[in-house]
Amino acid sequence: MKSLGRHLLIEFYDCDEKILDDVAAIEDHMRTAARRANSTIVNSTFHRFSPYGVSGVVVIAESHLSIHTWPEYGYAAVDLFTCGESVDPWKAFEYLKDVLKSKRESTVELKRGEYEKIGISDDSSYKALEGVEIG
Numbered sequence: 706m707k708s709l710g711r712h713l714l715i716e717f718y719d720c721d722e723k724i725l726d727d728v729a730a731i732e733d734h735m736r737t738a739a740r741r742a743n744s745t746i747v748n749s750t751f752h753r754f755s756p757y758g759v760s761g762v763v764v765i766a767e768s769h770l771s772i773h774t775w776p777e778y779g780y781a782a783v784d785l786f787t788c789g790e791s792v793d794p795w796k797a798f799e800y801l802k803d804v805l806k807s808k809r810e811s812t813v814e815l816k817r818g819e820y821e822k823i824g825i826s827d828d829s830s831y832k833a834l835e836g837v838e839i840g
Contacts, residue, residue, distance in 0.1 A: 709818030710788035719808035728753035738797035
């Protein structure tokens, strides 16, 4: 079934608590994950909470990558939403699993914008963001 995008909903468990509480490291890892997925980074914003925890998003031309961490539980909730044929959210997933030192994870992949439900024919020549310049 064709769709406009793929959305991975990820739960990382038993991660390194120090990494999960380091806002600079989390931002760097999320931006690297975006590059590993072959996406185009537009912008990013991250925040460290008190007494602990980080939330942030990397906006990509093909959608977004977001993370929310609970260092006290060794847990991170991650969304990887990508559009287009050239972007692979599973490459970002593998990278983040390694750098967060996750011992176990749970992932659901959703198809977003299913052609049939939108009314796009399967033989459509739709190509997301092809030729779009990011300023």
